[in-house]
Amino acid sequence: MLAQSAGPPIQPRILILACGALAREILAVLAADQLDHIELQCLPASLHNRPHEIPGQVRSALRQARGRYERVFVGYGDCGTGGQLDAVLAEEGAARLPGPHCYAFYSGAEQFAARGDQDMRTFYLTDFLVRQFDVLVIEGLGLDRHPELRDAYFQNYRTVAYLSQIEDPILLSDARHAADRLGLAFEHRHVGYGDLEAALAGL
Amino acid sequence: MAQDDIILADLDDAALVQQMHEDLYDGLKEEIEQGVMILLGRTWTPYKVLTEALVEGMRIVGEDFRDGILFVPEVLMSANAMKAGMKILRPLLVETGAPRVGKMVIGTVKGDIHDIGKNLVAMMLEGAGFEVVDLGINTDVDKFLKAIDEHQPDLLGMSALLTTTMPYMKVVIETLKEKGIRDKISVLVGGAPLNEEFARAIGADAYCRDAAVAVETAKDFIKRKHNQRSGADA
Ligand code: B12
Numbered sequence: 001m002l003a004q005s006a007g008p009p010i011q012p013r014i015l016i017l018a019c020g021a022l023a024r025e026i027l028a029v030l031a032a033d034q035l036d037h038i039e040l041q042c043l044p045a046s047l048h049n050r051p052h053e054i055p056g057q058v059r060s061a062l063r064q065a066r067g068r069y070e071r072v073f074v075g076y077g078d079c080g081t082g083g084q085l086d087a088v089l090a091e092e093g094a095a096r097l098p099g100p101h102c103y104a105f106y107s108g109a110e111q112f113a114a115r116g117d118q119d120m121r122t123f124y125l126t127d128f129l130v131r132q133f134d135v136l137v138i139e140g141l142g143l144d145r146h147p148e149l150r151d152a153y154f155q156n157y158r159t160v161a162y163l164s165q166i167e168d169p170i171l172l173s174d175a176r177h178a179a180d181r182l183g184l185a186f187e188h189r190h191v192g193y194g195d196l197e198a199a200l201a202g203l
Numbered sequence: 204m205a206q207d208d209i210i211l212a213d214l215d216d217a218a219l220v221q222q223m224h225e226d227l228y229d230g231l232k233e234e235i236e237q238g239v240m241i242l243l244g245r246t247w248t249p250y251k252v253l254t255e256a257l258v259e260g261m262r263i264v265g266e267d268f269r270d271g272i273l274f275v276p277e278v279l280m281s282a283n284a285m286k287a288g289m290k291i292l293r294p295l296l297v298e299t300g301a302p303r304v305g306k307m308v309i310g311t312v313k314g315d316i317h318d319i320g321k322n323l324v325a326m327m328l329e330g331a332g333f334e335v336v337d338l339g340i341n342t343d344v345d346k347f348l349k350a351i352d353e354h355q356p357d358l359l360g361m362s363a364l365l366t367t368t369m370p371y372m373k374v375v376i377e378t379l380k381e382k383g384i385r386d387k388i389s390v391l392v393g394g395a396p397l398n399e400e401f402a403r404a405i406g407a408d409a410y411c412r413d414a415a416v417a418v419e420t421a422k423d424f425i426k427r428k429h430n431q432r433s434g435a436d437a
Contacts, residue, residue: 049275051395078366082396100366120316120341142276146230152279156316156340 014038014203015068017061017094018075020045021102021128022196025165026075029193029200038203040075041065045128049140051080055088062092073203077101097199102126106163106194121158123184127165130175137178150183159185165193211237216245220256227260228267230280235288249295250302257288258330265327265415275319282323289330304332305425307391308350309360310342312371317364320394320414324360327414328421333358344378351379356388357428358421361407363394373405380406389424391417 018026020042030038043061047054058074065072074096078085089096099105103124104112129136138144141153160179164171167190179186211234214222219238226234235257242252264281267273273281307328311321318340325335336354338346342361351359359379363369372392379385385406392407402410408424411417 080364080366080396082366082369082398082401084398117314120314142274142279146276146280148283149276149279152283152319156318 012037012070013068014070015065015072016040016075016200016203017058017065017072018042019047019079019102021048021126021132022075024128025193025196026200028166029197033197033201035200035203038200039069042075045132045136048079048136052084054079054081055084058085059088059092062088062094071203073199077105098195103163105196105199106165106191107189108191108194111191111194119161121156122161122187123154123157123159123182125160125162125175125178127168127171130162130171130178133174133178138181154182154184157182157184159187161187161189163189163191165191212241216242216247220259223256224260224263227257227281227284228264230277230284232284232287235284236291239288239291243291243295248301249292249299253289253292253296253301253330257285257292258327261285261327261330262415265323265413269413269415278323279319282326285326285330289326302332303334304422305358305428306334306336306354306356307358307360307421308336308338308347308354308356309362310338310347310350311340311362311364312368312375313341313343314371315363315365315368316340317394318362320364321360321362324362324393324411324414324417327418328360331418331422333421344375347375348378348382351384351388357425358389358391360391360393360417362392364396366396369394369396369401370405372407376406389421389428391420391424393417 014037016026016038018040023040023042026040030040041061043057047057054076058076062072072094074089074094076085076096078100085096097105099109103126106126141149143149160182162175172188175188176186209222211219211222219241223235223238226238238256239252242256243249261281264273264278268278309321309325311318325337329335336350336356338350347359361372361375363372376385376390379388390407391409391411392402393411397410399410409420411420
């Protein structure tokens with residue numbers, strides 16, 4: 001009769017260990033779908049530019065969380081680890097978001113694959129990247145200090161495609177402005193949370 | 204101009220080369236062009252300018268990039284400075300018959316348009332005396348085959364930065380096998396998401412972590428090829 005005195009039924013506690021670039025979006029999905037038993041812990045989004053460090057950092061965070069949660073789910077794609085993240089997850093017994101990167105799972109794996117070569121010369125923005133455009137793209141690529149590097153990065157690109165998660169006129173206009181700054185054409189596709197939502201709902 | 208600006212022409216050879224290494228590190232294109240012209244004026248051979256002033260300077264940049272001291276923008280600035288120097292030297296190198304080590308066809312594979320690393324590798328190979336045929340980005344197997352047929356290179360280099368495009372390297376290697384030309388060419392692969400294990404799994408001859416390793420590996424394969432040949436002749 002112990003369970004009775006413990007109050008409301010105990011839900012299995014799940015941790016999502018995710019890329020900081022997904023924090024806002026994961027919290028939004030958890031709130032909207034009332035997934036109260038799931039907690040979120042993030043690793044710095046800046047690991048993006050040092051993908052070889054992702055597997056090691058995910059591994060140590062997984063080990064720290066061990067025993068404190070029923071299950072840990074990893075909020076990363078492959079993210080340029082070339083299969084190394086998957087090797088860690090197989091060893092540690094954790095699953096991750098489907099697909100190679102966030103642009104693919106926001107679009108939905110099938111839709112992303114279906115676009116094939118059409119997006120070859122497209123640079124994607126998400127809500128996160130629009131908000132962080134100055135820090136991650138302009139400063140991150142050193143375009144603030146060295147605007148002449150624009151071509152070294154983007155001469156083979158034609159279009160910026162903004163894959164939006166929420167419909168927000170300010171973000172939309174910022175995204176358009178970002179495309180202008182890179183000297184690229186602009187396209188908007190509202191994709192929402194794509195496969196992220198289904199993945200979280202299934203936990 | 205700052206008051207303490209160094210007058211390059213006033214420096215002796217050793218100090219000038221040292222200064223050029225620093226200017227290359229700082230991505231100072233005009234200074235590099237100037238330095239190259241001064242050394243040429245002092246009757247340095249184009250090959251000596253290339254190797255001692257530019258390639259050696261860029262090697263230091265590459266090391267600090269590998270060690271996380273320099274980042275992509277700085278490396279691009281340095282590469283641009285080196286490119287400007289090479290532009291002056293290239294025609295002179297041909298004229299003066301600088302040593303030609305071997306030939307490589309290189310490209311970023313189909314579906315991928317990341318090319319910073321590939322360009323760096325191509326530039327350093329050229330600096331090391333290789334003839335480099337750069338097929339650019341989004342290179343499909345037909346384009347690779349055509350270039351191999353046309354240029355008869357010793358080496359094939361493939362670059363990929365996306366998890367989704369890495370597997371295409373295997374497609375190219377399998378096609379080389381089908382055509383019976385795999386054994387004629389050494390295949391080097393690179394790009395941040397790759398590793399030794401992947402290179403082995405797809406049947407490449409070598410994975411190269413960075414441009415310096417690429418140059419050493421390429422030289423090594425050429426040496427082996429010569430040894431094999433002289434062995435066969437004996
Ligand atoms: C710079 C960069 C870009 C630039 C590319 C500019 C250009 N002209 O190439 C820009 C900003 C345009 C860009 C775009 C994109 N990128 Co990008 N990019 C990078 C970044 C930060 C660095 C790559 C780089 O240039 N490094 C510098 C060079 C010098 O290093 P390198 O390429 O590794 O090359 C060295 C070695 O690998 C080796 N080497 C390389 N090639 C070869 C070949 C041979 C033959 C040999 C021997 C050796 C060798 O020698 C080189 C010199 O030392 C990486 C992350 C990372 N750190 O790797 C992401 C990264 C590769 N990109 C990524 C992504 C997702 C994209 C985008 C889809 C993002 C978007 N918002 O749209 C687009 C691509 C769009 C498309 N349609 O395909 C992901 C890939 C994830 C995945 N699962 O595959 C990464 C891993 C970032 C991340 N973690 O999310 N990118």
